[in-house]
Amino acid sequence: MKTRYRGTVPLRLRKALTLLSVIGGGLLAAVGLELFLMPHRLLPGGVAGLSALLSHLTEMRLGLFLFLFNLPFILMSRRQINLRFALYTMLGLICLTAGSLALHHFPAATSEPLPAAIAGGLCLGFGLGITVRFGGIYSAGGRQGVRLLSGSPPQSAEIMIMLFNCVILLSGGALFGWDQAMYSIIAYLLAFEALRFSLRDLSLSRAVWITSSNCEEIRTKLLQTLEREVRIIKSGGPEGQSGILFCLASKLEEEVLTSIVHDYDKDGQIVINTVRPGRTSALFRHTPPG
Template identity: 65%
Template sequence: MNQPLDHELSASGRSRLIRILSVICGGLLAAVGLELFLMPHKLVLGGIAGLSALLSHLTEMRLGLFLFLFNLPFILLSRKQINLRFALYTLLGLFCLTVGSLALHHFPAVSADPLIAAIAGGLCLGLGIGVMIRSGGLTRNVREQGFLLPDGGPAKSAEVVIMLFNCAILLAGGMLFGWDQAMYSIIAYLLAFEGVRFSLRGLSRSRAVWITSSRCEDIRKALKLSLKRDAKLVRASSPEGQPGVLFCLASRLEEDALTSIVRSFDQDSKITVSNTQPDSIAEWVRRKIS
């Protein structure tokens, strides 16, 4: 009798396990890029990772400690904007990055060539951070750390501050470790940036969400308060008990939070998500053939 419910719970458990493993792998991959490629060659990127690497070289303290101390305030400041589940994934991602960095600190560099180290290290760091964001391990405040999402982003004034902050870190690295290192650092930073974009491609695109529930008004207010999303009431609930319908737009990064909000009001609600972006030619042909 409860077979559909048991199947749904089992699928939810598998999805959660895959998400946790993805966060762990992303954190470890980012740690590999930092400790086995970038740090041995004194390559300093922008953002929090770059500032942490710069201070680690100057003080001889472990990179992992600075990564944890500098990222923790971002998590605490964003706690009011994300639910507990997102906060736990965020802490897990930061914990894996920190522990991975500390564990790999004494290992020798994988490559003695700074160009290879810049390419491999930048890609590992960018892909690792992207996987953590995609799996919910880091919040979108990673944008303030110097890695912008491909669509959208902070306000123009914030972008100027981020750019100046990153330039200052790269300039300081060049003055301390030489301009050759600064050139390789720029290559690594650009590749890390592209690695994040590659991992997050499509996550910030808006998707149409249809919510069928008997508590549409409560859900609409909660979405406005928590996600800053306006939901349009398509059909109100009828006195006979027929559920109403809400329509809103949300990115893939917001889907889990949106589902959690809706389910907190109505466990029997129905959520339908469809992509609002036009299909590519390849996708259109594949759909017609299948």
Template identity: 35%
Template structure:
């Protein structure tokens, strides 16, 4: 990769980190914070501490994350810490700029829904481009390697504690709305990172695998890979088909297989990311 391409990649990386921070600030300042609805993680703690102390939120967002950034630098890497610090500083600046502006709604449900959507898209962009707004994720990544709990389970534990604390500070009705905003933001993060089009991986074991492959390539426009397999019981060599399809193509794939071999063994699983190869469907004439 040339120096020019590397510089361009860094430019777009930090541009999208900045956009993500801007969206997160909009979700917080226009919807969530004015209605005493909080997010999870360190941002949620910062909102509560800012409310109780009357000091600026932006200051706490950066200061409370610093110990986690130091921890992340030692255990995860410099690039992640730089991206996270840039995102946190951008968010801190934007919440300070937007704070004096009026809120867009006083309806708690609308605030929770739209605040969660906008915040989730913003955080999703930041995560997609290598940063984070939540120091608890750093702790979760480290603990994941040392305990039997997953990153998601550890983050969920932290956030349940934080959202329970919100009930003590703002009242239990606001805590429940915070929970709604949190789950909406969580889903929007997944959509932003993985995209709206869900991808599935299929493995097919059949005595008519070559014919199935031909029909799949002709009717779905998808490439098919043959893997060498061997039956554990029969000891016979079998060709295993591997292919990637979209969620909308799953039913078409099943129909093709049923038409050719209704006794074929098929497994279909989620794919979180696909790189290389012919991913996009080509036009079929």
């Protein structure tokens, strides 16, 4: 599969789709939390589960905890992403928070905990997945999250995330009953699988060839932002002739990479090919596509 990017002005339809998807994903996640999970004291794990647990214990609004706990991650990731993607991230968080506050007084969509766990977990997982997929949010834990969702061996931070989720689910069982803990586990697993399905191809590496007259500047910025090797396949000429760069990037990093290239070269061209498993090393010996 090959994708080509030319020019600097994105399509208006693409921008509108991105905004609507980020907003819709945040609201769908809020529906899953407030109309299905919260009324039955079900905890989906993660930051949402911690927020729900504290909301039940303190009787404060869920939306307040969601905003307070997610905001630090956005601020910490600000150095890794440009302003546009930081705004998308903040928009998704605001929609999730506002949707949660607006739906707080609505009655539960179902009186049975099992349907609530199923529907709530799916709404939460798909809502977060849509927001991540269309908003281009690749930082704030995105790299490790996508690695975990893709089935890669867990690393230290990912093990900590698993332990964190176990503590939340066990705390919910001790406080609200082990029947609720069982339904919480169902909601958590469904949310995880829905998120995995939404991001199913985002963790695949993509071979990226960049043709530009500002190769060195783009290479330096990509090294700083994506923190990965970027090779110069062909150096640019002394009179502004274009050179060629090569690197690997995930689907979540495509928008960031494209934005960086076009910031330094409005006429830069990008060719992206999906990498099949086991062929990554061969790409470094591959000639760029014509």
